[in-house]
Amino acid sequence: xxxxxxxxxxxxxxxxxxxxxxxxxxxxxxxxxxxxxxxxxxxxxxxxxxxxxxxxxxxxxxxxxxxxxxxxxxxxxxxxxxxxxxxxxxxxxxxxxxxxxxxxxxxxxxxxxxxxxxxxxxxxxxxxxxxxxxxxxxxxxxxxxxxxxxxxxxxxxxxxxxxxxxxxxxxxxxxxxxxxxxxxxxxxxxxxxxxxxxxxxxxxxxxxxxxxxxxxxxxxxxxxxxxxxxxxxxxxxxxxxxxxxxxxxxxxxxxxxxxxxxx
Numbered sequence: 001x002x003x004x005x006x007x008x009x010x011x012x013x014x015x016x017x018x019x020x021x022x023x024x025x026x027x028x029x030x031x032x033x034x035x036x037x038x039x040x041x042x043x044x045x046x047x048x049x050x051x052x053x054x055x056x057x058x059x060x061x062x063x064x065x066x067x068x069x070x071x072x073x074x075x076x077x078x079x080x081x082x083x084x085x086x087x088x089x090x091x092x093x094x095x096x097x098x099x100x101x102x103x104x105x106x107x108x109x110x111x112x113x114x115x116x117x118x119x120x121x122x123x124x125x126x127x128x129x130x131x132x133x134x135x136x137x138x139x140x141x142x143x144x145x146x147x148x149x150x151x152x153x154x155x156x157x158x159x160x161x162x163x164x165x166x167x168x169x170x171x172x173x174x175x176x177x178x179x180x181x182x183x184x185x186x187x188x189x190x191x192x193x194x195x196x197x198x199x200x201x202x203x204x205x206x207x208x209x210x211x212x213x214x215x216x217x218x219x220x221x222x223x224x225x226x227x228x229x230x231x232x233x234x235x236x237x238x239x240x241x242x243x244x245x246x247x248x249x250x251x252x253x254x255x256x257x258x259x260x261x262x263x
Contacts, residue, residue, distance in 0.1 A: 030060040036081040042074045082107045085125045102142040133169040146171040174237035214246035
């Protein structure tokens with residue numbers, strides 16, 4: 001006898017006295033989940049295996065080598081393909097930079113130079129905009145997204161161009177949403193800048209206290225890490241940390257270690 005304890009799935013072939021007594025010689029299970037969702041099938045606490053729903057959300061699974069008697073099956077969700085819409089449409093070209101919105105209600109990602117946002121409650125996917133880079137950032141309240149030299153208001157759909165170069169990459173908001181740090185090669189080398197959204201003023205973060213550009217031990221333009229070492233604001237938004245091989249930014253620290261710059 002089989003007892004199905006999770007909603008949304010059923011015996012594919014009930015061979016008992018009635019068609020609903022959950023007694024069968026063929027314990028095949030089937031049901032409906034999110035398109036391309038990975039499911040975990042258990043008998044009690046024992047994992048029997050996994051299966052993946054098709055583009056319409058339909059799935060099936062046949063347990064193997066079950067002993068006669070009563071079994072309690074549960075089917076739980078595992079991995080869900082975030083780039084799949086509710087209608088089964090799959091966006092799977094060159095996926096980059098997946099990230100949650102601050103409230104965790106949405107997930108955004110880049111595919112073929114377009115930023116998409118998926119509502120995890122409804123499954124709906126909508127494009128945010130086209131980007132020249134491979135990164136973007138949500139505002140702390142989740143209402144805006146910055147990419148390249150643009151900010152899009154996700155509530156109104158309004159796109160605003162920022163007073164920064166079009167080659168801006170790796171943009172990130174400060175914790176209070178009043179500033180944006182970004183990387184640009186407008187000077188001829190990649191450097192870290194910070195835009196104040198209130199005054200529209202730009203500060204070069206990768207410079208020493210006298211405003212001199214960062215240089216390495218050979219006197220060449222310094223290199224700083226873009227990605228994990230960029231855009232790390234302090235909680236109050238007044239400082240930003242980055243990784244660099246510069247030797248002139250902080251007196252006495254010329255070993256290329258992690259450095260911070262006041263903004």
